[in-house]
Each structure stands twice: as structure tokens, then as C-alpha cells.
Amino acid sequence: MTIEIKTTSVEPIRNTYSAIARRFGDKPATRYQEASFDLEARANFHYRPLWDPKRTLNDASRTSIRMEDWYAVTDPRQFFYGAYVGNRAKMQEAAESNFAFCDKRNLLTRLPEKTQHQLLRLLVPLRHVELGANMNNSKIAGDAIATTVAQMHMFAATDRLGMGQYLSRIALLLDGSTGKALDESKTFWMDDELWQPMRKLVEDLLVIDDWFELTLVQNVLLDGLMYPLIYDHMDAWLGEQGAEDVSLLTEFQRDWYKESQRWTNSMIKTVGAENDGNREQLQRWVTQWEHRVYEALMPIAQATTGLDALDETRAELSVRLKKAGLESTGVQA
Amino acid sequence: MAIKNKKLNLKDKYQYLTRDMAWEPTYQKKEDIYPDEQFEGIKITDWSQWEDPFRLTMDAYWKYQAEKEKKLYAIFDAFAQNNGHQNISDARYVNALKLFLSGVSPLEYAAFQGYARVGRQFSGAGARVACQLQAIDELRHSQTQQHAMSHYNKHFNGLHDASHQHDRVWFLSVPKSFFDDARSAGPFEFLTAISFSFEYVLTNLLFVPFMSGAAYNGDMATVTFGFSAQSDEARHMTLGLEVIKFILEQHEDNVPIIQRWIDKWFWRGFRLLSLVGMMMDYMLPNKVMSWSEAWEVYYEQNGGALFKDLERYGIRPPKYQDVANAAKDHVSHQAWSTFYQYSQATNFHTWMPEEEEMAWLSEKYPETFDKYYRARFEHWDKEHKQGRRFYNNTLPQLCQVCQIPVMFTEKDDPTVFSHRQIKHEGERYHFCSDGCCDIFKNEPEKYIQAWLPVHQIYQGNCGGADVPTVVEKYYHINLGVDNLEYHGSPDHERWLDIKGLKPLKSSSAKKSAA
Ligand SMILES: [Fe+2]
Numbered sequence: 001m002t003i004e005i006k007t008t009s010v011e012p013i014r015n016t017y018s019a020i021a022r023r024f025g026d027k028p029a030t031r032y033q034e035a036s037f038d039l040e041a042r043a044n045f046h047y048r049p050l051w052d053p054k055r056t057l058n059d060a061s062r063t064s065i066r067m068e069d070w071y072a073v074t075d076p077r078q079f080f081y082g083a084y085v086g087n088r089a090k091m092q093e094a095a096e097s098n099f100a101f102c103d104k105r106n107l108l109t110r111l112p113e114k115t116q117h118q119l120l121r122l123l124v125p126l127r128h129v130e131l132g133a134n135m136n137n138s139k140i141a142g143d144a145i146a147t148t149v150a151q152m153h154m155f156a157a158t159d160r161l162g163m164g165q166y167l168s169r170i171a172l173l174l175d176g177s178t179g180k181a182l183d184e185s186k187t188f189w190m191d192d193e194l195w196q197p198m199r200k201l202v203e204d205l206l207v208i209d210d211w212f213e214l215t216l217v218q219n220v221l222l223d224g225l226m227y228p229l230i231y232d233h234m235d236a237w238l239g240e241q242g243a244e245d246v247s248l249l250t251e252f253q254r255d256w257y258k259e260s261q262r263w264t265n266s267m268i269k270t271v272g273a274e275n276d277g278n279r280e281q282l283q284r285w286v287t288q289w290e291h292r293v294y295e296a297l298m299p300i301a302q303a304t305t306g307l308d309a310l311d312e313t314r315a316e317l318s319v320r321l322k323k324a325g326l327e328s329t330g331v332q333a
Numbered sequence: 334m335a336i337k338n339k340k341l342n343l344k345d346k347y348q349y350l351t352r353d354m355a356w357e358p359t360y361q362k363k364e365d366i367y368p369d370e371q372f373e374g375i376k377i378t379d380w381s382q383w384e385d386p387f388r389l390t391m392d393a394y395w396k397y398q399a400e401k402e403k404k405l406y407a408i409f410d411a412f413a414q415n416n417g418h419q420n421i422s423d424a425r426y427v428n429a430l431k432l433f434l435s436g437v438s439p440l441e442y443a444a445f446q447g448y449a450r451v452g453r454q455f456s457g458a459g460a461r462v463a464c465q466l467q468a469i470d471e472l473r474h475s476q477t478q479q480h481a482m483s484h485y486n487k488h489f490n491g492l493h494d495a496s497h498q499h500d501r502v503w504f505l506s507v508p509k510s511f512f513d514d515a516r517s518a519g520p521f522e523f524l525t526a527i528s529f530s531f532e533y534v535l536t537n538l539l540f541v542p543f544m545s546g547a548a549y550n551g552d553m554a555t556v557t558f559g560f561s562a563q564s565d566e567a568r569h570m571t572l573g574l575e576v577i578k579f580i581l582e583q584h585e586d587n588v589p590i591i592q593r594w595i596d597k598w599f600w601r602g603f604r605l606l607s608l609v610g611m612m613m614d615y616m617l618p619n620k621v622m623s624w625s626e627a628w629e630v631y632y633e634q635n636g637g638a639l640f641k642d643l644e645r646y647g648i649r650p651p652k653y654q655d656v657a658n659a660a661k662d663h664v665s666h667q668a669w670s671t672f673y674q675y676s677q678a679t680n681f682h683t684w685m686p687e688e689e690e691m692a693w694l695s696e697k698y699p700e701t702f703d704k705y706y707r708a709r710f711e712h713w714d715k716e717h718k719q720g721r722r723f724y725n726n727t728l729p730q731l732c733q734v735c736q737i738p739v740m741f742t743e744k745d746d747p748t749v750f751s752h753r754q755i756k757h758e759g760e761r762y763h764f765c766s767d768g769c770c771d772i773f774k775n776e777p778e779k780y781i782q783a784w785l786p787v788h789q790i791y792q793g794n795c796g797g798a799d800v801p802t803v804v805e806k807y808y809h810i811n812l813g814v815d816n817l818e819y820h821g822s823p824d825h826e827r828w829l830d831i832k833g834l835k836p837l838k839s840s841s842a843k844k845s846a847a
């Protein structure tokens with residue numbers, strides 16, 4: 001039985017802010033809506049940026065993608081700040097107990113030397129890729145104008161920092177928090193041939209100017225091949241090497257990737273469907289970058305799961321791209 | 334890996350979890366990855382000298398922030414359900430919230446954008462992470478403020494179209510141009526302007542008035558936000574101090590550049606705070622402290638100690654600090670007088686203070702209130718009672734830099750405007766003060782671009798040839814509802830109805846619903 005407590009209701013003058021009412025009608029709005037639509041400055045900027053005098057502040061031409069209204073891009077997760085940190089707080093709690101468990105039971109330190117070495121060479125250097133992703137998403141958050149778009153990238157930026165930190169902590173578990181394993185792992189990233197195509201790719205992404213090109217390459221193409229390759233295929237492969245316990249420490253990444261596809265898929269679909277120009281531009285970028293991403297991951301696949309696994313993830317990506325009207329240059333969906 | 338070296342201490346561990354993730358690039362040139370670090374003339378010899386202002390890994394950030402958000406939203410929900418808007422001291426108070434939502438909240442969003450950008454621009458990874466965390470905090474502030482004000486917007490006028498108005502309304506170009514100035518500057522100036530001058534030196538003069546004002550006036554939603562943002566602000570302040578010390582220590586050539594930015598941003602910040610001063614002295618039915626007292630404590634004392642501390646870097650207190658100190662007994666009265674006569678074009682109401690408020694003002698401003706301002710107010714009050722509520726139908730001269738009407742007075746003579754003017758490339762420009770005039774002279778090519786609202790109205794760029802049309806069509810200020818005198822306004826009528834003092838006139842009820 002539920003008891004209904006009577007409360008006085010007071011007649012309001014209006015139900016929501018005018019900008020929200022213009023979009024959704026004058027009715028009570030959701031927290032997501034009141035937090036995510038039309039917050040940004042859009043007109044009458046006073047001075048041109050010294051760092052980009054050809055364009056204004058909040059200039060829509062920072063990407064060549066054209067949208068009638070960027071607020072067509074929304075977040076299927078309905079994340080505004082509070083919903084975002086609430087969700088991540090739960091995820092980090094699970095990660096925390098997994099790390100504590102591995103630490104207490106010495107699940108990593110008891111691994112054979114060779115396996116530990118493999119983790120430092122093949123898994124931990126991905127923290128550098130995460131740092132690149134963090135920088136790219138922070139740039140996009142500063143360049144994209146619509147709040148719905150900018151905030152998803154800010155959340156992605158902090159997520160990537162967090163995941164880089166979890167990867168770093170794997171090394172810290174191995175070296176007993178001395179940093180020695182992190183130093184060792186970084187030498188692979190800098191010097192090991194296996195990582196050089198990837199490091200070059202990441203450095204190349206850091207000089208992309210067009211923020212939508214950047215989100216496509218970073219958040220769709222690179223993540224789209226890398227996450228399934230590393231956190232599904234290589235994860236299984238590590239299990240075969242006797243390092244199945246590491247899986248506990250990368251659960252966050254698997255959950256994260258599953259969730260992130262929801263907003264990235266929705267974003268490229270909306271943007272591609274807006275007009276032919278957009279779709280053609282997206283296709284040109286896919287053609288230009290997808291094979292480079294594939295090639296950057298090849299040495300890692302070859303050293304671990306074999307190329308078949310990478311081809312499989314490439315096929316998965318091409319299915320996702322196809323739903324947005326785009327064609328992968330590699331395996332066809 | 335059985336051989337254990339020394340366990341990392343907290344500082345080194347945090348650096349391993351942040352800046353050690355970065356590396357020296359070899360496939361791309363560093364200056365192509367970080368193209369904006371050079372042009373301001375700031376020399377950074379060694380980013381590794383950067384001291385982390387706080388050590389917060391992402392997992393800890395998510396956890397603490399989520400706990401804060403949970404509590405905050407529980408209170409927002411209870412506030413709305415119990416119609417907490419009826420518990421405020423008086424409906425005049427809500428005008429402070431109108432000013433806050435249209436003037437301050439959009440700056441939180443601009444800060445999010447600005448920090449996201451500098452969180453990419455710096456080549457020091459430690460500094461990037463600190464800026465990114467501030468970026469996402471500022472996103473939080475802008476969004477929780479929308480939610481905190483959401484219920485007020487339903488029951489009071491003038492809060493309904495804040496970001497639209499921020500881009501357009503004449504007095505909102507004061508905060509807008511302030512942040513546009515910072516965001517269009519380079520990354521080091523942005524941090525000196527916002528993290529140091531704004532978030533460190535002047536922050537208490539913005540937040541204490543609004544948040545304590547809420548506490549003194551029964552506004553549970555706003556005060557809860559204020560409490561919740563306090564620990565964010567503590568981080569932001571630490572970043573501000575760390576930034577300035579770091580840049581100053583990096584190279585002696587940085588000192589004069591930083592000094593110029595401190596001079597500029599002190600003055601711009603001080604001008605912006607005129608709006609807060611008038612809010613504090615006039616818009617809060619229950620007073621917290623006078624603007625003069627706030628300035629004395631938070632600037633003259635605290636700021637004095639800070640600049641004493643910075644002496645060892647070769648930094649002196651901001652130029653024209655003496656003018657600002659002397660102005661503390663005038664600015665709030667001058668600003669309120671200005672808004673009183675132009676509230677046909679604002680999204681909030683104005684009114685003349687009641688007799689006991691005037692007594693309070695006399696007490697708090699013994700040297701100035703009775704001498705310069707009381708008579709003016711009594712005159713306007715009398716005019717109003719005789720059916721001649723004063724509105725000034727001639728638009729004011731704006732300052733080219735701060736964009737406030739040229740209404741401030743000479744340091745030694747409060748009866749004379751401190752109007753300045755100069756010619757630059759054949760054009761004439763006007764200023765409210767020497768402080769603004771100097772800022773212009775340092776970067777004229779920047780300030781000649783300003784979108785001055787009064788000029789834009791005269792140029793016909795604001796959707797109408799007369800003020801009421803501009804106000805209604807371009808500003809989205811509902812005529813006779815959002816603007817004008819408080820007494821007799823729909824807000825006033827509704828408030829009397831809520832308090833059982835007078836039933837709502839159906840005509841005004843309809844008008845406010847329109
Ligand atoms: Fe803030």
C-alpha cells in the first residue's frame with residue numbers, strides 16, 4: 001500500500017526556461033534538457049581570438065561539418081554533470097574493489113616474470129594512447145559549441161584520464177608502487193618498434209585542426225578498433241598466457257566502451273544524415289584514416305592475438321559505420 | 334619484479350598518474366602540437382617545476398563529486414516540492430537571482446569552454462589536468478545553477494531567457510565582454526585573468542555576496558549550491574596561486590608581462606564587481622554586510638597580504654588600487670542609481686530603498702550616503718509617489734573597455750565623472766576611468782572591436798528603431814512584466830497574494846502568464 005501525502009501545489013507562471021520551451025514546448029522539462037540546451041554564448045562576440053584571428057569565439061567553422069542546429073546531436077545516456085559523475089562513481093567503486101582484491105591476493109605479482117613483462121609491453125603503454133585521447137577530447141570540448149556535444153567530449157576527456165590512471169596502476173601493482181614498471185613500460189612506447197606506428201598515429205592526431213574530424217578518428221575509428229582488440233581479444237589471449245586475473249582490472253574499460261558506442265553511434269548517424277556534404281566529408285575522413293588506424297594496431301595484434309582478431313574488430317566497426325551510411329575501406333560489412 | 338625500490342610518496346605517485354603519461358613527441362614537432370604557448374612572450378624553461386595545486390585522481394574525483402551532487406539534488410527536489418520560493422524574505426530578493434542567472438551563470442559556461450581549451454593548449458601535462466578538472470567543475474556550476482534557479486523561473490519573472498539575454502542586453506555585455514576578453518587572449522593570460530585575478534583575488538567578492546545573501550534571505554536552493562561549490566572553489570583558488578607563482582619563477586622576463594595582466598584584470602574585475610556591489614547593498618532585503626565592508630575585508634586586507642607576499646617576485650599591487658579602494662563608498666549607489674533609471678530595459682526590477690534601508694546605508698556609508706545619494710533617492714521617491722516614476726529615455730555613453738555607462742566619478746570629487754577620451758587612428762573612444770583608458774592603450778586593436786550595445790542599437794542592429802521594440806523583440810524582455818519598477822509589478826502582486834496580503838488581480842495574473 002502506498003500512502004499519498006497531500007501537498008499544496010502552486011500554479012506556476014511557466015514550466016521551464018524559454019529556450020527549452022522553444023524547443024520542447026512549455027511543459028516541465030527534464031534535468032538533462034535544462035542543463036544541456038542553449039547554455040552557450042552564440043552571438044555578438046566582442047573580440048577575435050589572438051590564437052585564431054580568422055575566426056570568432058564559439059565559431060561554427062572550427063569544423064567543416066555543417067549542421068542546421070548542432071542540438072540535433074544529443075546524448076542517449078542523458079548525461080549532464082550530476083548524472084555523469086553518479087554513473088562513474090559506481091563504476092569506479094567496482095574497479096576499486098577489483099584492484100584491492102588483486103593487490104591483497106598478489107594476483108599480479110605472482111605471475112611469471114615473462115607474463116609481467118608482457119603486461120608492461122603490451123597493455124600498460126596504452127595509457128599513452130589514453131593521454132592522447134584525453135587531450136583530443138579536451139580540445140573538442142573547447143571547440144564544439146552546442147552544450148550537448150561539448151559536454152560529451154568533456155566527459156570523454158576525463159574518462160580517458162581515468163582509464164590511463166587504471167592502466168598505470170596495473171604497473172604500480174606489479175612494481176610495488178615504486179614506478180619502476182611504469183618507467184620500463186614507457187620505454188616500450190618510446191622505443192619498441194611494435195608501438196611506433198601507434199605512437200606516430202597518436203602524435204598525428206594531436207595536430208588535427210578540425211574537431212569533428214578529430215572526434216571521428218579518435219572516438220570512432222581508433223577506439224572502434226582498439227577497444228575490442230585489446231579489451232576483448234587480447235584480454236582472452238592474456239588469459240591463455242595465464243594472466244586471466246588482469247581481466248578484473250580492465251572491466252572498467254569494457255563497460256566504458258560498450259556505453260561510449262551509444263553516444264558516438266548516435267552522433268555520427270545524426271551528423272551523416274544531416275546532408276550529403278557531411279556524409280561525403282565523413283567518408284573522406286574514414287577513407288583517409290581507417291587503414292592507418294588498422295596499421296597502427298597490426299604489430300600489437302600480430303604480437304598477441306593474431307591478425308584475425310583485428311580483422312574481426314574491423315568488420316564490427318564497418319557494421320557500425322554502415323549504420324551511419326559510411327563504408328569502411330577494409331573488410332566490408 | 335621482486336626487487337622493491339623505494340615506494341613512491343604521494344607527490345611522485347600523482348605525477349606518475351598524470352604527467353608521466355605524456356611523452357616527448359618525435360613524429361610531430363612540439364610547437365605544432367602546442368602552437369599557442371609562445372606568442373604571449375611568456376617563457377617557460379621547465380614545466381616539470383609545476384607544482385600540482387591539488388592531487389585528485391579521476392576515481393577520487395568521481396566519488397567525491399557524486400556524493401556532493403546526490404546531496405545537492407535531494408535538496409533541490411525538496412525545495413521544489415515544498416515550494417521553498419515562498420520562504421524567501423521578500424520577492425525583491427529574486428531580482429538578485431535574475432542578475433545572477435543572466436550575468437554570472439553564463440560565465441560559468443564560458444569558463445568551462447575556456448578551461449577546456451587551455452586544458453589542451455599547455456605542454457605541461459600537470460597543468461593540463463588541473464585545467465581540465467576546473468573545466469568540468471565549471472560545467473557543473475553552470476548546470477547546477479540552471480537546476481537551482483529552475484523553480485524560481487516557474488514562479489517569478491525575468492529568469493526565463495538568460496543566455497539569450499547575456500548575448501544581447503546592454504548591461505550584460507559587461508560580464509560577457511569580460512569573459513570574451515579572457516577567452517580571446519592567450520592561455521597564460523587566460524589563467525592570470527581567471528584563475529588568479531578572478532578565482533583567487535576577487536572570488537570572495539562575487540561568491541560571498543550572492544551565497545550569504547541567499548542564506549540571509551531564506552533561499553535554500555542557492556545557498557545549498559554555494560556550500561556545494563565551496564570545495565570546488567578551494568581547488569580553483571589553489572590553481573590560481575600556483576599558476577602565478579610558477580610563471581613568475583620560470584623567467585624574469587615574465588614579471589613585467591604578468592604585472593601588466595594583473596593591472597588589467599584587477600581593474601576589469603573591479604569594474605565587473607560594481608554589479609555585485611549594488612546587488613549587495615540594494616537587492617538583498619536582509620543585508621549581509623555593506624559592499625564597503627566586503628571590499629575592505631576581502632580586497633584591502635586579504636589582497637593586501639597577498640600582494641605583500643608576491644613582492645619577492647618583483648610584483649607590486651595592481652595599478653589604480655587606490656582609486657578602487659576610494660570608490661568602495663560610492664560604486665554601489667552609483668550603479669543602483671543607473672539601473673533605477675534604466676530598468677525599462679532590464680530583466681529585473683528596481684525600486685527605491687525603504688526608510689530603514691536608507692538608515693542602514695547612512696550608517697554603513699557615513700561619509701558619502703547622506704551627502705551625495707540620499708537626497709537623490711528621496712527626490713525620486715517623491716516623484717514616483719506623484720506618478721512620475723523616473724526613467725531616463727536617453728541611452729548612456731558606454732565605456733569602450735568595461736562597457737559600463739560612464740557613471741563613475743573622480744577619486745577626489747564624487748560630483749565629477751571620471752570621463753576620459755582619446756583618438757586612435759582617427760576615431761574617438763571614451764572611457765569611464767584611467768584604468769580602462771590604459772587597458773585600451775595597451776591593446777587598442779582588441780577593444781576597437783567591441784560590440785557596444787548602445788552603439789549597436791543606434792546602428793540598427795538590435796531588431797528595432799526604438800527602445801521598447803529592442804527590449805521586447807531582441808532582448809526577449811516581456812514589457813511590463815520582466816522590466817520596470819518593482820512596486821506594482823506582477824512579481825510584487827504575486828508575492829502579496831502568496832503572503833495573503835492582497836489577492837492577485839486577475840489582469841496582472843494574466844499578464845504575467847503571457
Ligand atoms: Fe564556477
Ligand SMILES: [Fe+2]
Pocket residue numbers: 532565566569
Ligand atoms: Fe571556479
Ligand SMILES: [Zn+2]
Pocket residue numbers: 604732733734735736737764765766769
Ligand atoms: Zn570602464
